[in-house]
Structure formats: structure tokens, C-alpha cells
Amino acid sequence: MPLTSPRRAALSAQVIEELRRQITSGAWPVGSRIPTEPELVEQLGVARNTVREAVRALAHNGLLDIRQGSGTFVAATSELAGVMQRRFADAATRDVAELRSTLEAEGARLAARRRTEEDVERLEALLERREAAWDSGDVGRFVEADATLHLAVVEASHNEVLTALYADLGAVVRDFLRSDVGDELRPEEHLDHSRMLAAIRDRDEAAAAAEAASHAWHCRGTSGPE
Secondary structure, three states: OOOOOOOOOOOHHHHHHHHHHHHHOOOOOOEEEEEHHHHHHHHHOOOOOHHHHHHHHHHOOOEEEOOOEEEEOOOOOOOHHHHHHHOOOOOOOOHEEEEEHHHHOOOOOHHHHOOOOOHHHHHHHHHHHHHHHHOOOOOHHHHHHHHHHHHHHHHHHOOOHHHHHHHHHHHHHHHHHHHOOOOOOOOHHHHOHHHHHHHHHOOHHHHHHHHHHHHHHOOOOOOOOO
């Protein structure tokens, strides 16, 4: 819908909010290219300078990545996610593994306590998708499927704050997982996630937490907690 009424807020702020909504709703997924400047001008019914200002503001906040000659791409789903991605870009693998272990273990523990039957069905479907992605040999597809499964486990904790924090860390997790996997999926490095899901299904909090924590440490460059 064209944004034609600046009465309640500055028009540029309205454009920023509309672009942010497209990002946070998933209409523009992370990694996707957003519509071109002329397309946004036509869609929103505002001046080119207003669109440009909004895009630059979201790029400054870390949600968008402006690539000269290629377009503008979604870099993160929230300002905090963008900050985390920049802040932890050069973090030590061990440090990221420790953070993942802490968040994912607690998420799995709470999921085992609070999961619904719908949660279990969703997790099982995502596990199947993860295994299919592994079998395909497509690294990018596997990384996305694996990260989506782990996020779903945390979501099954039904703790909104923990889920939001982990979701904002998602880009960091994907970057490190992609770096760890490398250019190919090696059979000897496949991790069985079925035990974690079984523990969640059986409401075994200790086993669910232990399985989730162990996954975070299964990457090159880490040797487990000291």
C-alpha cells in the first residue's frame, strides 16, 4: 500500500518501519535481495530520496547490506541480530561454542518440560528435513536446515526472551556452522540429533540438555568444555 499520509510520523520513519516489517515478518528472508530503489518508490508511493534514506538507515542498523553493483540484501532480522553479527564476526570458535552450548542446552531442557504435541510433530518434521538436506550433499541447504531445527528446539521452550535472543544470534551460528562444515559434508562428521528429540518427546530434561550441549561442541577447533 502506498504510504501517502505523513501526519502521524515523518514519512521517512514510516518507510523505515514498512521495510523493517518486510524483514521481520520473513517476507524478505536473510540473504535475499530486496526490491530495487525504483520498485520501492513505485510500491510505497514516495520519493526516491525518502527510500534511499530509509535503506541507508536500516543498513546502518545492520538489517540491510548495500552492495554496490549487486543490490541491497537482508543481513539480519533485527537490529540486535545485526549488532551481534558484526560484534562476533571475529570471535573465537570456542567462545561461540560455549555460548551455543549454554543457550541450546537450556532451550532443550525447557522444551522437554513444556513441549506440546504440536512442537514434537514440528521437530520431527524438521529433523527429517535436516537429514534430507545432509543426504543431498548441499552444504547451504544443510546449514539452513540444521540451524532451523535448533531454533525450533529453543522455540519449544516457550520462553519468549530466550527464543528472541537465540534467534538474534542465528546469523552468528549459521556463519560458524558454514565455516566449520567447509565445502563438503563428510560422513564421519554427521551428528545424530534423534536422541535429543527423543529426550524432548519423553520429557527427559537432563538428557535433552546434555544432547543439545554436546552438539555445540562438535566442531573443528573445539575440544569440549574445560
